[in-house]
Amino acid sequence: MDIGLLENLDLTRNEAKVYVRLLDESPAPLSFLLEKTDVSRRGIYDVIESLSKKGLISVVQKDGKKCYAASNPKRLYEIVREKEHFLDAIMPDLLKRHGSFKEKQGAMVYTGKSGIKTVFDMMIDEGKDIFVIGGQDLVYDLLKDYFHRYKNKRISKGLTLNILFRHDTHYDVQVNQENANIRFLPKEFRSPISTVTFGDKTTINIWVDPMSILIKSQKVADGFVEYFRMLWDISSERGRK
The missing domain is CATH 3.30.870.10 (Endonuclease Chain A)
Structure with a gap:
């Protein structure tokens, strides 16, 4: 799939690479992600932390090793709805400020x-x-x-x-x-x-x-x-x- 589409949902390109790879094969160890995504070792930790905070991946144990698994893609709907709720909260103030220009x-x-x-x-x-x-x-x-x-x-x-x-x-x-x-x-x-x-x-x-x-x-x-x-x-x- 075109991972660029996921960038429209506020994922970085590296986050999209890792998430899509884990959708194809989960759970997977860090070494697998480094090999298959071309994300640097330094960068992979930031990506994993960010995806975890967004609820898109989780940590699991497989054969005694720390691995990572992709969450259900429907979590992306929840992320969008969360942003909509945030936008609803600040919209009255934004409209008021825009009204002064109008x-x-x-x-x-x-x-x-x-x-x-x-x-x-x-x-x-x-x-x-x-x-x-x-x-x-x-x-x-x-x-x-x-x-x-x-x-x-x-x-x-x-x-x-x-x-x-x-x-x-x-x-x-x-x-x-x-x-x-x-x-x-x-x-x-x-x-x-x-x-x-x-x-x-x-x-x-x-x-x-x-x-x-x-x-x-x-x-x-x-x-x-x-x-x-x-x-x-x-x-x-x-x-x-």
Whole structure:
């Protein structure tokens, strides 16, 4: 299996190596782990201590030797739930602190795929209709399966997507028809930049080396919505066939 997946559950790469090896063969002595995992002798003790604290391995005796055994993988569910309980406890304070920022106008920059996902999640949380100028294939290629989950959330919350695709977009707009008003910009509109407006927020987006600049200003948002409506009137219902 791809041990990198376990790193998403707050295990280090060495912890993931040792745990997966013990799932395959438990109980096992220290010498076996050193041989099969390529973890250094100095590092293996830290890994064993950490996995023990997380409840993912235990110490057993086999033929009079100290060995280590993997705990049931369902323990990983418990670890995630424990983190959720901790997050629930501190969330009110985090939201209060974030609220003090939301009252102000300002701009923030989000980068990378994770940053773009954060912006898309923000669109859902805002709960307002969405206006896109310059929709293009790159965003769907970038977000892949996430985009479909986002689309389902948008539809379930009753949010309307108003989108002006670039004329050369190949994306199958049929997938995105529900709760959506779609047109295609004139051929002359070839900007690699797209904008998204929702509520009092507007993002300026670049999908190659992804970056999204978020501007919080009702005046700016109103201006982009007005610009959207002007472009809507000169756009067509069909793009590239």
